[in-house]
Amino acid sequence: MSAIPVSQGAAAFGEAIASATVRTHEPRRRSRAAQLARWVVLLGLAGLFLYPFAWLISASFKPRAEVFDNRLIPLNPTWSNYAKVWDVAPLLTWFGNSALVAILAASSVTASSALVAFGFAYFRFPLRNALFGLVLATMMLPSMVTMIPVFLIWKDLGALNTRLPLWGANLFGSPFYIFLLRQFFLTLPRELFDAARIDGCSNFGVFRRIAVPMSKPALIMVFVFEIQASWDDLLKPLIYLRDVHLYTIPLGLNSLFVKFNPVAGGEGDFQYIVTAALLSTIPMVVIFAVCQRYFVEGIAATARRG
C-alpha cells in the first residue's frame, strides 16, 4: 500500500551494507568490555526479533491441540500440516497468482521506470526540471486519493476480478523508481553515450545497449523491491478480486484467517494458518538472502553520485 517508505528503507539498507563493506580501521580506543556488552544487548534483542519466527516455525510442526502450548520444541512434531495445508485451501494456486503478479509488476515497473529515468537523465529539453518536480510531487501523494477513481477506471475497462489492476499501472513507471534510476544514470559517464551516438547508435540503442547493461545492479534492485511490494500487497487484491482462484497470497491468507478463526465463527484450525503464514514468508526470505549482493552493488554505485 505505502510502497514508498518500504522502498526507501530498502534503499538505505543497501547503502548501509555498502558503507559497511568499505569500513575503515577503527582506532582501538573502545575497550573490549564495551564491545562485549554491545554484543550481549544486540544478541538479546536479536532473540526478541527472531522469537516470533521461531514460534511460527515450531507451531507449524505441531498437531492442532498443541499449537498454543508455546513450546519451542514441539512435543509431538509432525509434518502433517505441511502435507494437508495444500488441500485445506488452494494455496498452490495462490502462490502461483502471487508469483505471476509479482513478476509482471516488477518487470513492467523496472522497464518503464528505466525508460523514463533515462529520458530525464540524458536529454535536455524545456520544462525538464518542472516535469521532474512533478514526478517527485506524485511520490508524496497518498494513494487513497486516487484509489476510488482508479477502481472506476478498471471497472469501466471490464478488468474487475482479473489480475490486470494489480500490476497494470506499473507499465507507466513509478515515481520513486524513476527518481532512483535517474540518480543512477546520472553517474554514468556521458561521454559513452555521446560516443555511441557519433557511431550511429539510435537514442533507444544508447539506452538499450549502454545504459541498461551498465545499470544492471540498480535495475535488479528496483526489480526485487517491487517483487517484495507486490507480494506484500493486500489492498489491491482486496478491492479487485472476487474469485477465490484468483486470490494472491495476502488475500488468501486473510481468508484462511477468517475461515479458521473461532472468534469469527471459524473452525479453529490454527495449525493451518501458521503453516500458511510461514510458507508465505519463505519466498521473500529466499529473495532477501539471494539478492543482498545486488542491493550492495546497486546502492554502492548510487551512493557514489557524490
Added chain:
Amino acid sequence: MTPAATTPPAVSARRPHHPGSHQDFVAGGRRRRHRSETRAALLFLSPWIVGFLVFTAVPMVWSLYLSFTEYGLVGRPVAVGLHNYQRMMTDPRVVTALGNTFVYAALYVPCAIIVSLGLALLLHRLMRGAGFFRTVYYLPVMTPGVAVAVLFSLLLNGNFGLINRALALIGIRGPQWLTDPAWIKPSIVVMSLWGLGGAIVIFLAALSGVPRDLYEAAEMDGASTWRRFRSITLPMISGAMFFQVIVLTIAAMQLFDKIFVLFGNPGAQTSASDASLFFVLYLFQQAFQQLKMGYASALAWLLFVIIVTITAIQVKVGNRLVYYEGETRP
C-alpha cells in the same frame, strides 16, 4: 538526427553534465538539435506522461468531483454540493477514526525513532557480526503484512498467547491485548515496531556519514559520550531523522493491511469496537463495503489535507531544527 555531430566533439565530450543546465539554449544554431532532442525525450517520457494523466491527474480531478456527489456504482453520480463534507463534520465515526489514527501515530513515530536509532547506534561500527544482526532486524520487513498480523494476533491472544503466558511467569496478568480498547493501539505499535528494520538501516547509513575526526577532536577536548552524541551525532544525523519522522508519520496515518486483517474482516473480534477503527479502514468500508463512493472520496480528501498539513508543519519545524552541512550556528 546526429545531434552530437553539430556540437564540437572536443567540447561536448569533456563538458561535465549539469542536470538542469540550459547551456544549449544559448547558441541559435543548435535549435534543430534541440527540437529532435525534445522529441526523443518525449518518447522516453511517454509512459510516465500517460500514466500520470490516467492514474494521477484524471483520478484526482475525478475524486474531487465525486466528493461533491452521491454515487453507489449504479447510475450516475448525483450532485449533492457540500453535503458529504457537512456529514463528515458530524459523523462520530470520523472523529473516532481520526482520533485513533492520531493516537497511534503519536505513539508509534517517537517509539520507532527511539528504538531504531538505539539499535542503529548499537550496530554502528560493530567489529563483528554487524551483517548478521542487520539481517535479523531486517527479516520482519520481508514478512508479508498479513502474515505479521496473523502471527501477532496469535502471540497477543489474551487467553493463550505467548506474550501473556510469558507475563504470567513473572506474575503479571496480561491484558486482552487485541480486544481491550485501552490496549489495542499499544499492541499495534508493538506489531509495527517489529518491522522497523528499514528505519534502522537509514540511521545506520546516516551514522556512517558522520566524519570520524569530529569525534576524535571532541574526545581530545574531553567531551563525554553523551556530550558527543548530543553535540555531534544528533546534529549530523538530524536530516535523516527528519526524513524518518515525515515518512513514518505518513505511513502511520495510512496504516491499513494489519488493521484490516485484525479488525476489518466481517465478524472480526472487535468489529463493533470503536477503538480499532482506523481512518483508512473506515474509508475502505465506506467505499467498498457500503459503496458510498462520494462520501469515501470526501474522506480521502480529508485525509489528504490532513497529511499535507502535518507534513507542512513538520517541514517548518524541522527546518529550524535540522542541521545542514556548512551552516554556522551560535
